[in-house]
Amino acid sequence: MRRQVYSLIVDNNPGVLSRIAGLFSRRGYSIDSITAGKTADPRFTRITVVSSGDELILSQIEKQVRKLEDVVEIKLLKDDDAVYRELIMVKIRANATQRAEIVSVADIFRAKVVDVEKESLMIELTGNQSKLEAFLNLLDGYEILELARTGITGLARGIKDVTIIE
Structure with missing residues (x-):
């Protein structure tokens, strides 16, 4: 079991955080931590999600999140580079x-x-x-x-x- 930190840049639209959390809930993925806030550009929100799982689950999370319409960018933050x-x-x-x-x-x-x-x-x-x-x-x-x-x-x-x- 490994922990992964995902840094998402999403369109700052109503319900975007709910849609991200809903994806995790529907798929049965756990959220260890989730934070959200506007970026320097108010059109976008940065959402940081921490999740745990095996390599397959963490890979699936990344793929599923990338498919969401509001997601502009997703970065996988590594402990030594973040x-x-x-x-x-x-x-x-x-x-x-x-x-x-x-x-x-x-x-x-x-x-x-x-x-x-x-x-x-x-x-x-x-x-x-x-x-x-x-x-x-x-x-x-x-x-x-x-x-x-x-x-x-x-x-x-x-x-x-x-x-x-x-």
Whole structure:
């Protein structure tokens, strides 16, 4: 079982994300993570899909996605030729004495404290999955009230594979 990251450029049309997700659902393919957002050109959206499977399944996913009308381009991102990031926001129960300990852990990971309340602290952290998991492991002794993750997004390194869409 292998993980594959697909970077799609699609026409920014209503329902495009639903059609992409629907293809995965209809075919029984799993989506480990999916993110979407407008590109620098508002006519297009970049969708990053992470899926797992054997070589046959991953190849079928690529072929099926290429057939969709809204798909302008699909790139298979490789771990050594791409940069991946994910964002998490964590709300932690923290009294006055725990706050300093939690902030020191956040500082080590270059995380930001984005909200402080009397009984809680909210931290934002961006990085690769292993960094985020390491941070969450260090918070193991604290009560996590809420956790939100964006899912992976990524871009290929360098300029050799950049597609300019006219």
